[in-house]
Structures are given as structure tokens and as C-alpha cells.
Amino acid sequence: MNFRHLKREPPEHRRGQDGQSQTAAVGSPRLQTFWQWGLMVILSIALILGLQAVKLPAALLLGPMVAAICMGIGGATIRVPRIPYRGAQAVIGCLIASAITSTILSSLVADWPLFGGVVLATLAASSVLGWMMSRWRVLPGTTGVWGSSPGAATAMVVMAEAFGADARLVAFMQYVRVVCVAVVASLIARFLMPMPPEIEPGQIDAGTATETGIIWFPQIQPAAFAATLVLVLIGAYIGHRSRLPAGPMLVPMAIGAVLHLTGLIDIQLPEWLLAPAYALLGWHIGLGFTKPVLLHAMRGLPQILLSVAILMGFCGALAFLLTRLLGIDPLSAYLATSPGGMDSIAIIAASTKVDLSFVMALQTMRFLLVLLLGPMIARFVARVVTRRQSS
Numbered sequence: 001m002n003f004r005h006l007k008r009e010p011p012e013h014r015r016g017q018d019g020q021s022q023t024a025a026v027g028s029p030r031l032q033t034f035w036q037w038g039l040m041v042i043l044s045i046a047l048i049l050g051l052q053a054v055k056l057p058a059a060l061l062l063g064p065m066v067a068a069i070c071m072g073i074g075g076a077t078i079r080v081p082r083i084p085y086r087g088a089q090a091v092i093g094c095l096i097a098s099a100i101t102s103t104i105l106s107s108l109v110a111d112w113p114l115f116g117g118v119v120l121a122t123l124a125a126s127s128v129l130g131w132m133m134s135r136w137r138v139l140p141g142t143t144g145v146w147g148s149s150p151g152a153a154t155a156m157v158v159m160a161e162a163f164g165a166d167a168r169l170v171a172f173m174q175y176v177r178v179v180c181v182a183v184v185a186s187l188i189a190r191f192l193m194p195m196p197p198e199i200e201p202g203q204i205d206a207g208t209a210t211e212t213g214i215i216w217f218p219q220i221q222p223a224a225f226a227a228t229l230v231l232v233l234i235g236a237y238i239g240h241r242s243r244l245p246a247g248p249m250l251v252p253m254a255i256g257a258v259l260h261l262t263g264l265i266d267i268q269l270p271e272w273l274l275a276p277a278y279a280l281l282g283w284h285i286g287l288g289f290t291k292p293v294l295l296h297a298m299r300g301l302p303q304i305l306l307s308v309a310i311l312m313g314f315c316g317a318l319a320f321l322l323t324r325l326l327g328i329d330p331l332s333a334y335l336a337t338s339p340g341g342m343d344s345i346a347i348i349a350a351s352t353k354v355d356l357s358f359v360m361a362l363q364t365m366r367f368l369l370v371l372l373l374g375p376m377i378a379r380f381v382a383r384v385v386t387r388r389q390s391s
Contacts, residue, residue, distance in 0.1 A: 036071065036078045043067040044279060057189045057351035060278040061344060062182065068286020069179070075291055080284045088277035089249035090236035091269065092343045094228060096249075096364075097256030098267040099356035105261075108361050111326065118318050119366045122339060125314045126150045127377050129307045134385040138303040139169055142382035147173025148307060149374045150339035150366070156374065165382070172297045175288045177308045181340025182348065184312065189352045192331045216271045224266040231256055231265065246367070249343060253364075278347055285344070315339050328358065336362035 048063035056062065071078075108115060126148045133144030146160035147170045160170040235252025244250060259265040297304065319333035328336075332354040338345055342363045349359045 033078055036076050040064075040067050040071050040076070040078070040283065043070065044282075055190065057186050058182070058278070058344075058348040060275050061282045061347045062186055064279040064282030065179065065182070065286045066282075068283040069289045070286075072287045072289040073291050073294060076287065079287055080280055085280055085284055086236045086240055086248040087232060088280035089246065089343065090232040090239065090252040091273060091277035092281065092346055093235060093239075093249040093251070093253035094232055094256045094267050095269055095274070095350060096253045096346050096356075096360045097260050098269065099350070099360060100257040100260065101357050102261060103357075105361070107358070108365070114322075114325065115362055115365060116369075118322065118337060118362070119369050121318060122150050122311075122315060122337070122366060123370065123373060123377065126311055126339070127381055129311060130378070131381050131385060133300075133303060133307060134382075135388065138300045139173075139297075140166055142378075142385055143169045143173070144307075145378050145381045145385065146170045147304075148311070149174075149378055150177075150311065150370060156378065160378075168293050169297055169300075171288060172293050173304055175285055176304055177311070177339060178285060178341040178344060180305070180308050181312060181338050182344045185335060185338050185340065185345065185348050186351075188334060189331060189348060189354075216275075218270055220268045220270055221266065225268040225270075227265050228268050231259070231267070246342070281343055281347070285341070311339050329354065332358055335359045338363075342367050 044064040044067040046063075047066050048059050051059035051063050127145070130145035130148030133139055133148065134142050138144060139147070143160070143165045146156050146165050149156045156170060156174060160167055231252055235255055236248045239247030239249065239251035242251060256265070256267055260267055315337040316334060319330065319337045322328045322333040322337070323330050331352065332349075335345055335349050335352075335354060336359045342360075345363055346356075346360055349356045
């Protein structure tokens with residue numbers, strides 16, 4: 001499946017009655033875009049149905065993501081438009097906000113030293129892995145340092161480019177980790193929770209196949225749903241204008257959590273609204289895997305995958321620690337400590353019978369600490385590696 005010939009082929013011409021040369025419709029860029037989107041949508045639907053047949057959680061995310069990876073490697077030129085993608089992020093932010101309760105907040109306050117230690121340990125492990133990859137020259141320069149950061153992918157790519165690292169390889173490492181964590185977390189959720197939770201009318205579901213299938217049109221309250229849409233639109237706009245990394249998701253999440261905890265709003269997200277948001281997120285991740293970047297990173301791909309596996313194993317050990325010390329169920333602890341994208345983990349957690357508020361509280365804490373400390377740690381390690389290599 002290769003789409004690059006569509007760009008290289010000269011447009012077909014035909015003579016009209018006026019003797020003018022006219023471009024055939026088949027060569028128009030608009031038609032090329034249409035066919036690429038159509039093929040990706042069809043492939044996504046086929047993969048979603050297949051994943052739902054085996055009852056894999058988050059099929060509505062993983063199906064489009066795998067389809068987009070195939071399209072990206074095949075040379076597709078399409079990209080997810082920015083405005084719909086921001087809206088999808090805002091929907092996921094509202095999904096997280098609807099799960100945050102006062103109970104989990106009090107738990108975080110009571111046990112903040114332990115949670116902070118878990119997050120800092122993850123940061124330390126990722127920094128050591130990045131330092132080792134740069135020292136052993138698995139990747140050029142300080143690319144491994146920035147690419148190993150467990151979160152805040154956009155901020156790390158921008159910082160890495162400013163520091164002279166290869167931004168393409170940093171983005172590739174970040175997305176490889178996100179995909180690996182999403183797939184493994186879905187498989188673990190599938191086998192630890194073989195039966196999906198029962199869905200009540202109006203309850204949020206994230207792509208779980210039930211005995212009667214997905215409830216696409218649950219009962220909703222018009223006023224509450226309208227308020228949710230306003231929160232999505234305003235939150236996405238403010239988040240974009242704030243220039244925060246993942247702002248279109250974080251701002252609606254913060255505002256929605258406050259409104260939800262105070263009882264001022266009842267967040268309603270029907271499946272027909274969640275499904276396009278999951279698809280847009282999956283397409284955005286998958287289309288980042290282009291053939292040139294993959295060929296560029298092929299030499300270090302085994303080491304990249306090994307570093308991802310080591311970091312995931314380390315986070316699994318931290319999850320075991322949370323299970324033994326706090327009595328958290330294993331699946332909730334694993335999803336809470338997983339070093340993947342916060343949005344994809346939210347979708348997987350919402351697809352399974354876990355403590356979503358606990359998972360997202362710890363994920364949010366890690367994201368914020370990575371955002372605050374990650375660039376400083378990466379710059380420090382990068383300077384050490386650069387001085388060592390120059391000497």
C-alpha cells in the first residue's frame with residue numbers, strides 16, 4: 001500500500017472542445033485526499049470490528065491507530081486537521097473530569113509522598129535509559145535523552161529541537177512508547193478483566209463490546225448535554241490559546257472537574273460523541289509513523305523497543321508496590337503507572353472496570369511533574385552526555 005505515486009504521477013490531460021488542456025479529476029490533490037481518508041476509515045472500521053470480536057478494550061482507539069500506522073508507513077499524505085483534533089482532546093478531558101471524585105482527591109492528599117515517589121522514580125528510570133542510549137551512541141547526539149521522557153511528548157520534541165537533537169527521532173521514540181503502552185495495557189486489561197462492565201443507561205462507555213453491543217444512543221439529559229458541549233468548545237479554545245502542552249485536554253479537564261465536584265454540571269458523553277474523538281486521537285498518533293522516519297530510525301529500533309520494554313517493566317514493578325502497600329487492584333495500579341499517553345490511558349481505563357479517577361489522578365500528577373521537571377532533567381543529562389562525547 002503506497003500512496004506516494006499519487007504525488008509523483010503527472011496529471012492526466014484531455015483536450016476540450018476549445019482546444020484547452022484540462023486536468024483530469026483523478027489527478028487532483030482533493031481527490032487523492034478523499035481516497036486516502038476513505039481507505040483509512042474503511043480500514044479503521046474493519047479493525048474495530050475485529051478487535052471488538054475478541055473483546056479487546058479501547059477498540060475504538062486501537063483500530064484507528066493501527067489503520068493510521070499502516071497508512072502512514074504506506075506513504076499517506078493526509079493529516080488530522082487541528083481544530084477537530086483539539087475538540088477530540090477536549091472530549092477526552094471531559095471524560096477524565098467526569099471520573100474525578102472527592103474521595104480520590106483526599107486519597108492523593110493523604111498519600112502524596114508515595115504517589116510523588118512513584119512519579120519521580122519513573123522520571124529517574126527514564127532519564128537513566130536515555131543517558132545510556134546516548135552514551136552508547138544508539139541514536140545520534142542527545143536524541144535518546146529527550147525521546148525517553150515518559151510523557152509531555154510535544155514539549156519534549158520542541159525542547160529537543162531547540163537543543164540540537166533530531167526532532168523526528170524524538171517524536172518517533174515518544175510515539176513508539178505510546179503505541180506499545182496502549183497495546184500492552186489493552187491486552188492486560190483484556191485478560192485481567194475478561195468480562196466488560198455492564199452499562200447502565202446514560203453511563204459512559206469507551207468502546208467496550210457488551211452482549212448487546214455498544215450503546216450508541218444512551219439516555220441523556222438535554223440541558224446537561226448542552227452544558228457538556230459548551231465545556232468542550234470553550235475548554236478547547238482556552239486550552240489552545242493558553243499555549244500549554246495538551247492544553248485542549250488539560251483545561252477542560254480542570255474546569256470540568258471543578259464543576260463536576262461542586263455539582264454545577266453533570267457531564268454527559270454519549271458513545272456517538274466519544275467514538276469520533278477516539279478515532280481522531282488514534283489517527284493523529286498513527287499518522288506520525290511515516291516511512292522516511294521509520295527508515296531513519298531503523299538502526300536503533302531494537303534498542304528503542306528494548307528501552308520501552310524496560311521502562312514498562314519498571315512501571316509494572318511500581319504498580320505491584322502500590323497494590324501491596326495500598327491495596328489498589330492490579331489493573332488500576334498498572335494503568336495508573338503506565339508511561340504512555342495520558343489520553344490513550346484514559347480511554348483504556350474507561351473501557352474497563354477500574355478506578356478511573358485514581359488512574360487519571362496519578363497520570364495527571366506524572367504529566368505535570370514531567371512538564372515541570374522533565375525538560376530540566378533532560379537538559380542536564382544532555383549536557384553531561386555532550387561533554388562526555390566531546391572529551
